[in-house]
Amino acid sequence: MADFDLILRRENDTDIGVADGLFVAIEPEISGSCRFEIVLGDRKLFPGFIDAHVHFNEPGRAEWEGFETGSRALAAGGGTVFCDMPLNSSPPVVDAAAFEQKRKIGEEKSCIDFALWGGLIPGNQREIPAMAELGAIGLKAFMADSGLDEFPWVTPDDLREGMKAAAAVNLPVAVHAESQAYLASLPQPDETGVKGFLQSRPIAAEVEAIRIACELSGETGCALHIVHVSSAEGVNEVEKAKGIGVDVTIETCPHYLFFCDKDMIDLGAVAKCAPPLRSPHEVGALISKLVAGSIDTIGSDHSPALPEMKGGEFAEAWGGISGCQHAFPAFLSKFPDFVDLLTINPAARMGLAHRKGSIETGKDADFTIVDFSKTEAIAKESLLYRHPISAWIGREMQCRIEMTFCRGRQVYGSGRIPSTQQQNLCSPYLARQELT
Numbered sequence: 243m244a245d246f247d248l249i250l251r252r253e254n255d256t257d258i259g260v261a262d263g264l265f266v267a268i269e270p271e272i273s274g275s276c277r278f279e280i281v282l283g284d285r286k287l288f289p290g291f292i293d294a295h296v297h298f299n300e301p302g303r304a305e306w307e308g309f310e311t312g313s314r315a316l317a318a319g320g321g322t323v324f325c326d327m328p329l330n331s332s333p334p335v336v337d338a339a340a341f342e343q344k345r346k347i348g349e350e351k352s353c354i355d356f357a358l359w360g361g362l363i364p365g366n367q368r369e370i371p372a373m374a375e376l377g378a379i380g381l382k383a384f385m386a387d388s389g390l391d392e393f394p395w396v397t398p399d400d401l402r403e404g405m406k407a408a409a410a411v412n413l414p415v416a417v418h419a420e421s422q423a424y425l426a427s428l429p430q431p432d433e434t435g436v437k438g439f440l441q442s443r444p445i446a447a448e449v450e451a452i453r454i455a456c457e458l459s460g461e462t463g464c465a466l467h468i469v470h471v472s473s474a475e476g477v478n479e480v481e482k483a484k485g486i487g488v489d490v491t492i493e494t495c496p497h498y499l500f501f502c503d504k505d506m507i508d509l510g511a512v513a514k515c516a517p518p519l520r521s522p523h524e525v526g527a528l529i530s531k532l533v534a535g536s537i538d539t540i541g542s543d544h545s546p547a548l549p550e551m552k553g554g555e556f557a558e559a560w561g562g563i564s565g566c567q568h569a570f571p572a573f574l575s576k577f578p579d580f581v582d583l584l585t586i587n588p589a590a591r592m593g594l595a596h597r598k599g600s601i602e603t604g605k606d607a608d609f610t611i612v613d614f615s616k617t618e619a620i621a622k623e624s625l626l627y628r629h630p631i632s633a634w635i636g637r638e639m640q641c642r643i644e645m646t647f648c649r650g651r652q653v654y655g656s657g658r659i660p661s662t663q664q665q666n667l668c669s670p671y672l673a674r675q676e677l678t
């Protein structure tokens with residue numbers, strides 16, 4: 243019996259020993275025996291990335307993506323954990339039965355670890371304790387039309403009731419922050435197509451929704467997570483709330499940092515998302531907020547659909563960008579000092595930090611090895627999604643993910659290293675840590 247399953251050797255740094263799927267030793271020049279050894283050389287080691295915002299659409303719409311292809315694509319991007327959103331799977335996860343149904347499928351099909359969001363829709367507050375009991379990491383609500391009748395949006399009153407129920411079981415509520423009332427009050431856009439869509443979803447609608455959600459969070463004591471914030475003004479609104487003690491965090495997505503409204507015009511529906519891509523000036527302002535430390539987490543909001551749903555009229559096309567394979571390495575290559583936003587920050591906010599998010603002894607041996615001396619042009623052929631469609635095609639990444647390991651088992655990379663059977667017996671499902 244070897245002392246370690248794997249030893250990672252770093253120059254001028256500690257070695258890392260892995261056994262039984264855990265980091266078990268972090269010290270200089272580990273001397274025990276091991277089954278495999280990786281000498282990092284110039285390559286960099288990071289904790290496995292955590293994507294707290296994906297839509298893998300299974301069950302019900304697995305033909306859009308599914309756990310198998312989705313998890314493989316994320317692993318290729320350095321990801322070791324995802325948190326799946328309660329929509330656009332069908333049935334949506336708005337009660338315990340749907341939660342269990344999705345968990346079982348994920349356990350069967352995911353190649354990396356995962357957790358689940360429950361859904362918060364008008365009138366389902368009574369389902370929240372049961373979903374919490376099953377390990378939901380939080381509840382997701384839409385403050386604007388989700389595009390699916392089965393997942394209706396919440397009014398401020400609905401949100402208040404849901405937040406009270408979530409606070410009672412110590413779960414955060416995540417919101418898609420665009421105010422439906424504000425959107426509905428806007429005049430018809432004078433343009434059609436992409437430009438009309440951009441006009442119909444202004445930053446003011448996002449700011450208004452964030453203001454309302456923060457107010458309700460303060461009122462109810464419910465932790466709040468604003469997903470896919472697209473504007474610096476939205477971040478300002480959160481900062482105001484943080485300043486008066488509201489427990490609120492912000493996610494943004496790489497597509498709001500790397501793409502602008504012109505890309506939506508040039509690329510068409512493949513780059514359609516809501517909130518929409520913003521002007522170059524707004525993108526710059528959001529990047530300034532990120533660099534100033536005002537953003538807490540990065541999620542991909544990987545939201546694929548059938549190819550035919552991206553064709554035809556722009557107004558009718560499904561919104562959502564496929565990005566979980568490249569969003570994180572792209573982010574890391576531009577913002578290497580902000581790796582916490584991909585690792586420990588989401589782990590802490592989603593109640594997973596007891597096992598995930600950092601390289602520490604006793605934690606799951608989740609890590610990715612990145613080579614910054616290599617660049618990679620994103621080609622359609624390299625996409626591991628069910629449908630090789632992405633706004634990221636043609637972009638160049640200034641680094642390459644070499645290998646990804648989840649609980650000591652290689653889930654991506656060349657020169658595959660065999661896993662131990664014992665690790666495969668573990669369930670990939672992660673429940674939110676019980677708060678004591």
Ligand SMILES: [Zn+2]
Nearest residue numbers: 295327543545
């Ligand atoms: Zn989403």
